[in-house]
Amino acid sequence: MSKIGRKEYLTIGLILICTILFAIIHSSIVYRGQEISMSRAFVYFGTSFLGGLMIFGIPIFIIYLISVVYSQRKTKAPIPLIKSIPEEGMKYCSNCGEKIKKNATFCEFCGSKQ
Numbered sequence: 001m002s003k004i005g006r007k008e009y010l011t012i013g014l015i016l017i018c019t020i021l022f023a024i025i026h027s028s029i030v031y032r033g034q035e036i037s038m039s040r041a042f043v044y045f046g047t048s049f050l051g052g053l054m055i056f057g058i059p060i061f062i063i064y065l066i067s068v069v070y071s072q073r074k075t076k077a078p079i080p081l082i083k084s085i086p087e088e089g090m091k092y093c094s095n096c097g098e099k100i101k102k103n104a105t106f107c108e109f110c111g112s113k114q
């Protein structure tokens with residue numbers, strides 16, 4: 001039932017942007033001035049990335065879930081069935097309800113006499 005739409009892309013994008021920004025800022029502040037090897041730097045960045053994922057990923061995902069539930073509840077609301085007023089020279093069939101010509105003696109859809 002679930003399909004990937006604009007909301008899903010927006011959620012994933014927002015989480016990734018926040019997490020990457022957090023990882024860059026966090027690792028550059030915490031490990032600033034340290035003489036570290038490239039592999040250690042990757043480990044530090046990875047740790048910061050996971051931390052950022054916990055900090056931003058979970059709340060953004062919860063907000064996303066709430067918005068999905070809210071929008072589903074909104075669309076499930078009953079839509080009132082209002083029949084439009086027929087156009088000039090038209091009427092609705094007394095049997096099937098299709099729009100037919102006002103002067104028609106028989107319905108062109110169901111064939112019932114008008």
Ligand SMILES: [Zn+2]
Nearest residue numbers: 093096107110
């Ligand atoms: Zn009819």
